[in-house]
Amino acid sequence: MTFTVAIDGPAAAGKGTISKAVAMHFGFAHLDTGLLYRAVGAKVLAGADRLIAAQQLDPKDLEGDQLRTPQVAQAASEVAVDPQVRAALTDFQRSFATRPGGAVLDGRDIGTVICPQADVKLFVTASPECRAMRRFKELSDKGMSLTYDSVLADVRKRDERDRSRDTAPLIPAPDAVLIDTTDMAIDDAVARAVAVISRVSETH
16 A cells, blocks of 8 residues: 655744654654755765765765754755756655555655645645744754854745745645644644544545
8 A cells, every 4th residue: 555645844844743753653654855955965065966966865875963954954955956956866755655555755845746646745834933943942952053043044045945946846735734833832733734644544
């Protein structure tokens, strides 16, 4: 049996946390597709050609805290506007989505481009200020020296780039269920996602 859940949304909206919880609840495999672009971005920062980096990506490249730095996040957003890079990573994602036993993929274009026929599509969002505070706390807890204002500026800059790119812009799929986590506890957001998926899976 294949069952695909597509979860999209901007940075730090909570889609990763929700995706992992949903995958664990249903016993589905999970892929954070943003890590693919972060891994390519990290390789570009190290001097690699972006297209070659995308074409030669290894699962081991998706591991490590170094992919979570603000510099890699910006590099990921920059390489993600390249249609050739996106094309190189598309097959990997689509193959994962159709694996037996169910799959949850989270990213920015899963429900619109990668898996437009996904069984369930969710779009997780939150205000820029809320997302910046979450990311600021996350990075501060890891010992990184930065300010809330700089993180907010990065969030807004990345949002603009993601939404305005010509290829696969960050937009909700027409049939996606919106989950706004600005004033929602993460447990409540997960419960909402589980409820939506359960309704569909029961008829699958």
